[in-house]
Amino acid sequence: MKKLLNTLYVTTQGSYLSKDGECIVVRSEDGSKKKFPVHVLDGVVCFGNVLCSPFLLGHCADSGLAVSFLTENGRFLAEVKGPQSGNVLLRREQYRRADDPVQTSAMARSFLIGKTVNSRTVLRRGLRDHGDRIDSGRLEKAALELDSYAKRLSSPLVLEEARGLEGRAANVYFNVFDELILKNDGEFTFTGRNRRPPLDKVNCLLSFVYTLLAHDVRSALEAAGLDPQVGFLHRDRPGRPGLALDVMEEFRSFMADRIVLTLINRGEVSSKGFSVKESGAVLMNDDTRRTVLQAWQKRKSDIVLHPYIKEKIPLGIAFHVQAKLLARCLRNDLDGYPPFFWK
Amino acid sequence: MSELLPISALQHYLFCPRQCALIHVEKVWVENRFTVEGRIMHRRVDSEQRGRRAGADQDLSVPLKSERLGLYGIADVVEMVPGPDGREIPYPVEYKRGSPKILDWDRVQLCAQAICLEEMLGLFVPEGAIFYGKPRRRDVVVFDDKLKLLVKETAMELHKMIAEARTPPPVKDKKCRSCSLAGECMPGLGNAKVESYLLSALKE
Numbered sequence: 179m180k181k182l183l184n185t186l187y188v189t190t191q192g193s194y195l196s197k198d199g200e201c202i203v204v205r206s207e208d209g210s211k212k213k214f215p216v217h218v219l220d221g222v223v224c225f226g227n228v229l230c231s232p233f234l235l236g237h238c239a240d241s242g243l244a245v246s247f248l249t250e251n252g253r254f255l256a257e258v259k260g261p262q263s264g265n266v267l268l269r270r271e272q273y274r275r276a277d278d279p280v281q282t283s284a285m286a287r288s289f290l291i292g293k294t295v296n297s298r299t300v301l302r303r304g305l306r307d308h309g310d311r312i313d314s315g316r317l318e319k320a321a322l323e324l325d326s327y328a329k330r331l332s333s334p335l336v337l338e339e340a341r342g343l344e345g346r347a348a349n350v351y352f353n354v355f356d357e358l359i360l361k362n363d364g365e366f367t368f369t370g371r372n373r374r375p376p377l378d379k380v381n382c383l384l385s386f387v388y389t390l391l392a393h394d395v396r397s398a399l400e401a402a403g404l405d406p407q408v409g410f411l412h413r414d415r416p417g418r419p420g421l422a423l424d425v426m427e428e429f430r431s432f433m434a435d436r437i438v439l440t441l442i443n444r445g446e447v448s449s450k451g452f453s454v455k456e457s458g459a460v461l462m463n464d465d466t467r468r469t470v471l472q473a474w475q476k477r478k479s480d481i482v483l484h485p486y487i488k489e490k491i492p493l494g495i496a497f498h499v500q501a502k503l504l505a506r507c508l509r510n511d512l513d514g515y516p517p518f519f520w521k
Numbered sequence: 522m523s524e525l526l527p528i529s530a531l532q533h534y535l536f537c538p539r540q541c542a543l544i545h546v547e548k549v550w551v552e553n554r555f556t557v558e559g560r561i562m563h564r565r566v567d568s569e570q571r572g573r574r575a576g577a578d579q580d581l582s583v584p585l586k587s588e589r590l591g592l593y594g595i596a597d598v599v600e601m602v603p604g605p606d607g608r609e610i611p612y613p614v615e616y617k618r619g620s621p622k623i624l625d626w627d628r629v630q631l632c633a634q635a636i637c638l639e640e641m642l643g644l645f646v647p648e649g650a651i652f653y654g655k656p657r658r659r660d661v662v663v664f665d666d667k668l669k670l671l672v673k674e675t676a677m678e679l680h681k682m683i684a685e686a687r688t689p690p691p692v693k694d695k696k697c698r699s700c701s702l703a704g705e706c707m708p709g710l711g712n713a714k715v716e717s718y719l720l721s722a723l724k725e
């Protein structure tokens with residue numbers, strides 16, 4: 179089984195990354211230096227104004243390590259990586275299936291069943307852990323509704339119907355999401371999803387963690403030889419990683435959303451860690467960003483039992499397992515795509 | 522044959538056809554301790570071996586090719602030794618990290634080198650040797666008809682698989698533990714019915 183390696187996140191503006199033997203040296207503007215051996219890393223992610231020497235980029239590419247560049251707020255800009263990946267035959271099969279409405283709907287429904295069941299489990303966990311502090315009636319009702327949506331998604335549907343059900347399921351889930359925010363001092367309130375730009379702190383955190391998730395899923399898909407752009411549920415739109423968004427669906431609630439809830443409920447992020455722009459857009463400051471990145475790294479090392487392969491794996495590896503399972507499904511080694519169900 | 526393939530692919534194929542396809546069809550390559558050590562060992566061959574064996578002329582890192590097998594590669598060392606009629610004949614020597622294998626892989630690889638030499642030089646190459654790093658020992662390999670047939674058959678199967686660009690499904694086996702591509706291959710992913718897996722998740 180694949181090993182969980184660390185991702186190096188560089189958030190300090192003006193950092194310069196260079197190569198020293200088998201190591202990456204990160205030099206800050208104040209002159210301080212840190213070294214990281216390449217072989218313990220599975221990727222380098224640079225936020226904002228971070229520079230890399232071409233020799234380092236070449237070395238990373240040779241070692242199978244991708245170097246990604248994101249804006250400070252996590253929007254994907256570009257990636258530098260070696261030529262290894264890319265199984266053209268597998269990709270062709272992916273495109274063929276994406277062109278076939280029946281196959282597409284079957285894939286899309288698998289992703290959505292994963293998403294809906296996992297959202298339901300997140301609500302149930304909330305009930306189990308904090309049933310005394312929250313409006314459990316609301317949550318129970320929502321969990322039941324999600325259950326019924328998941329069941330309906332398992333019968334044959336055309337893509338549009340499946341999408342309609344998913345939209346309604348997402349509404350049900352986000353309508354009760356604020357119940358799971360236990361710190362009721364008004365610092366963090368959630369009234370629904372908004373993005374680009376996020377208009378409150380909760381959405382700002384959610385959006386950022388979603389970009390981290392999208393990034394990791396995308397890398398796992400590429401490593402498995404798939405094309406992260408061509409999705410089933412998310413149809414082609416230039417620049418949009420459709421397949422990465424598809425596979426993200428099953429991970430959102432129990433990885434991304436729960437990290438945000440934990441950071442808020444444990445007081446690890448506070449109102450002071452954000453700023454509001456003239457336009458109403460909410461941005462997080464560097465410390466908050468670092469806190470979120472640490473929480474993300476830590477979450478990836480949590481060990482879970484994968485219910486399909488029946489092995490204990492770190493959550494970070496689950497992205498790779500799902501990408502491989504998807505590839506196996508495209509190769510007809512499996513009779514469908516088994517999403518990851520969080521227990 | 523359409524495309525020349527590296528001689529080393531024979532070894533991969535005999536070890537596990539899926540591993541071979543991952544490397545040569547899908548171009549997945551993962552470096553681990555074994556491949557790194559192997560490379561270091563070869564580097565040492567290049568730097569230390571020259572002229573080590575008194576009396577035998579040595580050529581290092583010799584490029585080889587056989588149209589009949591559709592293979593190319595590089596021999597670590599080719600020594601020139603006197604043949605029965607007094608004329609010099611080539612004697613390939615391969616350096617391996619680790620200990621002698623029970624299976625035929627190493628011999629197949631060496632024999633493929635011999636077939637290349639025969640084809641390139643128009644000479645008969647009766648034997649060669651494999652030098653194992655631990656214990657430091659040379660095993661003589663005789664290129665008999667049986668071994669040559671195995672090389673040819675393996676080369677044919679290999680070419681067929683690559684031409685079809687087929688990646689066989691994994692076979693979960695003891696050897697997976699020593700496979701450098703296990704992390705990429707993930708042999709334990711399972712193949713249970715997805716439909717019933719989905720339905721059971723909905724019942725909970």
Ligand code: SF4
Pocket residue numbers: 536537538539540541543690691692693694696697700701702703706707708
């Ligand atoms: S892990 Fe096992 S099945 Fe997979 S390539 Fe290696 S030896 Fe073959």
